[in-house]
Amino acid sequence: MPCLTTLGVTPPLLAAGKIHWTEWVLSSFSDPWVFFGFAAQAVFASRFIVQWLASERRGVSIVPVVFWHLSIVGSAMLCVYAIHRKDPVFILGQSLNMSIYVRNLMLIYRPRSKPPAGVDP
Template identity: 40%
Template structure:
């Protein structure tokens, strides 16, 4: 009876033959898919479209896991090519995200984080300090 319901029989679970690389492939799918949930939650919290850095990290990790599965488990050239270069924009987006975050200024009056190139705090209206990097 367990056999008909897809239980463990002959190294299979739910009619799927499991081995190390198959687990890596499914883990890659899970990680890659979870990025949409993270983005959805972040967007709902802010009530505007938000792509947090966690989205890009999950994209990168999921892609590398799927690429590993394609290279060592599946050994399929189409699958390998699909993930061979898709990690590049994820790293680039992480770099851009980090640079943008570093460019923000903390308000000395209220500690609010203000957008880059702001002259005044959006929360309290205090004048923000001059940017020392743009002076020269």
């Protein structure tokens, strides 16, 4: 795990109890990339909160359009983080997910064909 060694903390120190886990977590934020990764994860996770609140408001399970926008932004941020970390599994996974999110937005925003004159929709 490269981010652990760049912070001057190795997993054995944490496991051996030489440092407290809160110290390790807080020291992680001194690395801007770790902060970016946490921010990306927060954006990505926020889509579920938005979906949950929208569903509660309507009383049925729905997926609002903003869910897909948050999915794309969060996934793109996570992909940038994965590229920085040089993690091919993470890069591929986020890239494939983004294509699904974009496709959903294409379907949502696709112009609807108009019914023929005299036909009620």
